[in-house]
Amino acid sequence: MLTSLLDGLFDGISIGSVLLLAALGLAIVFGLMGVINMAHGELMMIGAYTTFVVQNAFKSFGKPWFGAYIFVALICAFLVTALLGLVLERGVIRHLYGRPLETLLATWGVSLILRQFVRSVSWVMVLGLGVFCVLYFGAMTIISRMPNVEKIRGWARIVLLPLSAGIAWAAGSMLGQTYQLAATKPWFGAQNVDVTAPGWLRKGIKLGTYQLPYVRLFILVLTIVCIIGMYMFLQRSAWGLRIRAVTQNRSMSACLGIPTKRVDALTFAIGSGLAGVAGCAVSLLGSVGPNTGQNYIVDTFMVVVVGGVGKLVGSIVAAMAIGIANYMIGANALSPLVSWFPQLAGILEFFANASMAKVLVFALIVTFLQFRPAGIFPQKGRMVDA
Amino acid sequence: MVSQTVSSFPDGTQPILDISNLNVYYGESHILRNVDLSVGPGKMVCLIGRNGVGKTTLLKTILGLLSPRTGNIVLEGHSLLSQTPDQRARLGIGYVPQGREIIPSLTVQENLILGLEARPQGRQKSDTIPEQVFQLFPVLASMLGRMGGDLSGGQQQQLAIARALVGNPRLLVLDEPTEGIQPSIILEIEAAVRRIVETTGVSVLLVEQHLHFVRQADWYYAMQKGGIVASGSTNELSNHVIQEFLAV
Numbered sequence: 001m002l003t004s005l006l007d008g009l010f011d012g013i014s015i016g017s018v019l020l021l022a023a024l025g026l027a028i029v030f031g032l033m034g035v036i037n038m039a040h041g042e043l044m045m046i047g048a049y050t051t052f053v054v055q056n057a058f059k060s061f062g063k064p065w066f067g068a069y070i071f072v073a074l075i076c077a078f079l080v081t082a083l084l085g086l087v088l089e090r091g092v093i094r095h096l097y098g099r100p101l102e103t104l105l106a107t108w109g110v111s112l113i114l115r116q117f118v119r120s121v122s123w124v125m126v127l128g129l130g131v132f133c134v135l136y137f138g139a140m141t142i143i144s145r146m147p148n149v150e151k152i153r154g155w156a157r158i159v160l161l162p163l164s165a166g167i168a169w170a171a172g173s174m175l176g177q178t179y180q181l182a183a184t185k186p187w188f189g190a191q192n193v194d195v196t197a198p199g200w201l202r203k204g205i206k207l208g209t210y211q212l213p214y215v216r217l218f219i220l221v222l223t224i225v226c227i228i229g230m231y232m233f234l235q236r237s238a239w240g241l242r243i244r245a246v247t248q249n250r251s252m253s254a255c256l257g258i259p260t261k262r263v264d265a266l267t268f269a270i271g272s273g274l275a276g277v278a279g280c281a282v283s284l285l286g287s288v289g290p291n292t293g294q295n296y297i298v299d300t301f302m303v304v305v306v307g308g309v310g311k312l313v314g315s316i317v318a319a320m321a322i323g324i325a326n327y328m329i330g331a332n333a334l335s336p337l338v339s340w341f342p343q344l345a346g347i348l349e350f351f352a353n354a355s356m357a358k359v360l361v362f363a364l365i366v367t368f369l370q371f372r373p374a375g376i377f378p379q380k381g382r383m384v385d386a
Numbered sequence: 387m388v389s390q391t392v393s394s395f396p397d398g399t400q401p402i403l404d405i406s407n408l409n410v411y412y413g414e415s416h417i418l419r420n421v422d423l424s425v426g427p428g429k430m431v432c433l434i435g436r437n438g439v440g441k442t443t444l445l446k447t448i449l450g451l452l453s454p455r456t457g458n459i460v461l462e463g464h465s466l467l468s469q470t471p472d473q474r475a476r477l478g479i480g481y482v483p484q485g486r487e488i489i490p491s492l493t494v495q496e497n498l499i500l501g502l503e504a505r506p507q508g509r510q511k512s513d514t515i516p517e518q519v520f521q522l523f524p525v526l527a528s529m530l531g532r533m534g535g536d537l538s539g540g541q542q543q544q545l546a547i548a549r550a551l552v553g554n555p556r557l558l559v560l561d562e563p564t565e566g567i568q569p570s571i572i573l574e575i576e577a578a579v580r581r582i583v584e585t586t587g588v589s590v591l592l593v594e595q596h597l598h599f600v601r602q603a604d605w606y607y608a609m610q611k612g613g614i615v616a617s618g619s620t621n622e623l624s625n626h627v628i629q630e631f632l633a634v
Contacts, residue, residue: 238509241500242500242503244492245492248489248491248492251471252487252489253489253500254470255451255483256481256500256503256549256553257472257475257503257505257553258472258500258503259508
């Protein structure tokens with residue numbers, strides 16, 4: 001019984017570490033900034049697809065190099081999703097601070113766009129988007145440097161938007177007609193794709209009857225590294241201090257000379273980058289598809305809310321608690337412990353599968369939040385106020 | 387007792403802060419009406435008036451937290467209207483807000499380091515907290531590791547002033563610094579602000595209800611219903627003005 005309990009404990013910690021890695025970025029974006037980013041799961045998905053692309057690139061380099069692709073993929077996933085997060089913050093979220101409902105709806109819309117994007121993305125689409133961005137944003141940048149810019153900005157948008165879109169569409173069509181299927185074929189399509197873990201991650205440590213997979217250990221170590229890295233960044237760096245100040249009192253921080261807009265953009269980019277790292281990690285556990293992020297979004301919000309919004313330590317405790325509870329209930333590891341109370345053991349057996357375990361854990365979370373609505377570690381300071 | 391801005395003072399000096407014809411609205415509510423106000427270099431100017439007349443609104447507009455519908459705010463010859471609050475701070479406006487607004491979960495030292503951000507080039511790696519701050523407020527030196535939220539009201543007020551000072555401001559804006567502070571600490575804060583003006587030459591714009599502190603200023607402006615209705619030297623503060631504008 002003790003062995004199965006330890007097995008369950010490790011599996012629970014392992015699931016919890018994946019949850020925590022996925023929730024870490026959200027703990028920054030939702031926890032510290034107060035932004036409900038429904039596209040967080042899709043940022044994870046983009047991170048997973050980035051891993052797939054890097055893996056394919058490394059396949060051509062041969063075996064010894066292929067073993068190291070995961071480290072390059074982690075960096076690329078962070079950078080790609082951080083950049084995407086930066087664009088999302090500057091293009092959408094910046095205009096919606098202090099309006100949670102609008103933020104929720106807008107980011108949900110972004111999540112749908114991103115899911116469709118990975119299904120449809122092809123060379124034609126990339127070229128079209130590239131041409132549009134160069135023409136529209138390039139022209140707007142030139143116009144913004146002209147005198148009396150305010151008078152012509154509105155008209156410039158009305159003229160440039162259809163003009164840039166038209167030229168971009170024409171360029172895409174020409175590419176499609178010239179290169180046919182090679183240019184129009186979607187890169188990934190609607191089907192899931194598989195990321196192959198490097199050889200050294202496919203083994204495991206044998207502990208008695210139990211096999212401890214290296215992949216799970218790798219994710220556990222990656223989670224610890226990310227947490228320590230985030231903690232050091234927030235507590236020791238100048239930008240970390242600025243982030244902590246702005247998230248507690250935005251207007252006072254601005255009056256102290258802190259560039260709050262740059263802090264917002266940086267915070268969101270880091271949170272998004274962490275989602276990309278999480279996406280890279282989950283790509284090692286199963287196939288990657290447009291809906292990969294959807295499987296994690298509810299769990300990650302639960303982790304942040306149960307832990308206490310704005311508290312990294314709360315997210316750690318909550319992720320481990322939810323992960324262990326999920327596994328222990330789902331794997332029926334708890335009912336032998338309460339065999340002296342047959343009614344309770346019967347109830348636990350009823351919930352002993354993955355989906356029912358989730359139902360019970362969520363029911364427990366809802367009950368817990370009735371008594372501690374601010375989570376395990378409630379926030380003492382002020383949340384972001386604008 | 388005429389309220390008007392000055393392009394230069396009688397001694398020929400230019401005002402460090404010059405506000406002209408300022409009108410501010412909250413939605414359609416007209417809050418500040420044609421406000422004109424000047425602060426001379428090295429001078430301490432006090433803004434008085436009953437609660438709700440628009441004193442804090444005026445300060446927030448100077449700081450860039452609110453936008454005026456008409457009028458101009460000029461700091462040392464530069465219009466501030468297009469500047470964000472952080473840019474205004476780096477141009478030399480130090481702010482001590484009503485209620486102090488210390489960042490509670492940062493230590494005293496971290497709160498002071500944040501003040502360095504207001505220096506013209508932002509906070510540089512080589513920047514350190516100036517020793518003069520601890521000479522003005524010795525109590526802070528022994529509390530560097532404590533959380534800002536754990537300090538008493540008086541200590542927080544001293545920290546708020548010190549935090550504004552480490553940015554080397556040209557204009558220090560204080561919003562009711564004695565509010566909710568015990569009398570003995572009020573005298574310490576008064577003395578410290580007076581010493582700051584005398585030793586550093588920084589100009590001070592003060593909103594205050596405490597008569598003793600008001601008398602420390604060189605000049606006063608009295609506000610009523612969102613407008614400046616009287617101004618003059620604090621030496622000439624009559625009982626009538628005190629009763630009309632300082633009684634809460």
